[in-house]
Amino acid sequence: LHVTDALSAGGSVMLPDDQAxxxxxxxxxxxxxxxxxxxxRDGEFRAVIAEAGKKGVRLDLAAQLRPQPASTADVWLCxxxxxxxxxxxxxxxxxxxxxxxxxxxxxxxxxxxxxxxxRLAAHAREAAEQxxxxxxxxxxPAVTLEKLLQDWPQDRQLFLCAERxxxxxxxxAAKGRGPCALLVGPExxxxxxxLDRLAALSQVVTVSLGPRILRAETAAIAALAILQSVRxx
Ligand code: SAM
Numbered sequence: 001l002h003v004t005d006a007l008s009a010g011g012s013v014m015l016p017d018d019q020a021x022x023x024x025x026x027x028x029x030x031x032x033x034x035x036x037x038x039x040x041r042d043g044e045f046r047a048v049i050a051e052a053g054k055k056g057v058r059l060d061l062a063a064q065l066r067p068q069p070a071s072t073a074d075v076w077l078c079x080x081x082x083x084x085x086x087x088x089x090x091x092x093x094x095x096x097x098x099x100x101x102x103x104x105x106x107x108x109x110x111x112x113x114x115x116x117x118x119r120l121a122a123h124a125r126e127a128a129e130q131x132x133x134x135x136x137x138x139x140x141p142a143v144t145l146e147k148l149l150q151d152w153p154q155d156r157q158l159f160l161c162a163e164r165x166x167x168x169x170x171x172x173a174a175k176g177r178g179p180c181a182l183l184v185g186p187e188x189x190x191x192x193x194x195l196d197r198l199a200a201l202s203q204v205v206t207v208s209l210g211p212r213i214l215r216a217e218t219a220a221i222a223a224l225a226i227l228q229s230v231r232x233x
Pocket of ligand 1: 160161163164184187188189208210212
């Protein structure tokens with residue numbers, strides 16, 4: 001379970017109501033039984049249910065099970081929001097594939113203009129718990145493409161995923177080190193002026209993910225899988 005409290009052997013944690021409910025009524029765990037807790041900073045701890053009553057669920061922390069791993073490759077995923085169901089899939093799979101930060105980006109042809117970042121963050125937490133990842137990627141508030149590019153960090157490469165391009169494959173372009181990010185467009189693709197704006201930025205490298213026109217979520221998953229296999233910090 002992901003918690004926000006600091007974790008150390010001998011300490012204890014009171015669970016918020018939703019997690020207390022999950023532990024007692026979904027997992028049906030009883031006092032004396034154990035779960036694993038992580039908070040993204042202190043590693044993973046074995047925690048024994050000490051109290052489960054009206055006052056809530058208290059867990060006593062026992063031994064550390066895993067130390068916090070050194071961070072994996074520093075990869076962000078910038079993606080145009082797509083419709084409900086499929087956007088959650090992007091968040092879930094990006095968490096499994098070790099994206100460090102998820103940035104919804106409103107482009108000219110983006111149809112979903114509103115993003116519930118809190119709901120997506122909850123999906124990221126659940127996905128991290130499920131895949132035993134010991135940190136949860138941040139879901140940033142949605143910004144326009146223009147704003148994203150205005151503030152783009154000088155030292156972070158941005159791989160623009162572009163269909164129907166004679167650009168090099170991501171596999172070839174991504175070898176190397178250092179911070180990077182992927183940019184995946186909406187169902188309607190990027191507008192020509194957006195592609196021009198992107199091409200003017202020195203950090204942008206246009207890449208292809210093969211000959212087919214992939215749906216946005218497929219493109220995000222395929223690109224992250226490629227980066228995960230070739231990229232190290
Ligand atoms: N409407 C566009 C078209 O038909 O040309 C297709 C957009 S596609 C469904 C959504 C996004 O996925 C694109 O903006 C791009 O970022 C990414 N994408 C899809 N296929 C790709 C490919 N073969 N190579 C690189 N990126 C791709």
